[in-house]
Amino acid sequence: GIQVEQSPPDLILQEGANSTLRCNFSDSVNNLQWFHQNPWGQLINLFYIPSGTKQNGRLSATTVATERYSLLYISSSQTTDSGVYFCAFGTASKLTFGTGTRLQVTL
């Protein structure tokens, strides 16, 4: 079946540092999304990115569909970036979520 692997599982950063989160997926993709789950549990969509590169402020994402991976870049991290980052992959009707990267940004 469809598999989504995320790395690293846990990450601790000092405020201001940059980081790269990785998502590997097992099949060809027409729907790949990145989400941030804040410490209160709310899931926020960051990017819809089945291919190519997108940027939104300090965040950017790149998906290389032919090599079956996606990267999420966080630059100049802030404490509000803390939480769990999920990659989800699949079709229009069903996404399979990875197990997430738990990020803690400290002062």
Next chain:
Amino acid sequence: GAGVSQSPSNKVTEKGKDVELRCDPISGHTALYWYRQSLGQGLEFLIYFQGNSAPDKSGLPSDRFSAERTGGSVSTLTIQRTQQEDSAVYLCASSSNRAGANVLTFGAGSRLTVL
């Protein structure tokens, strides 16, 4: 509405009771999804609606789980004869389902605790 609304936000029930969880999607969103998030299982897909029909209900864990959607809007997830393993946060999401922009917007979730 402006976002996806779910109710109740918290529900505590006794084993064996039935529960209903409600989702009010973003106005105009034709696609609606239910997911479940539990400590041991991560985020699991339950069911997908396009309009009022459910072309993919492959994630419903057992026949105790059912869902419906009426008027292409509000959806209700019903769990009959609840078990302790049903304890989880039930998340609803909606999407405009436009080709090339199938962005899911999630609600805040309904936390279910089965005693």
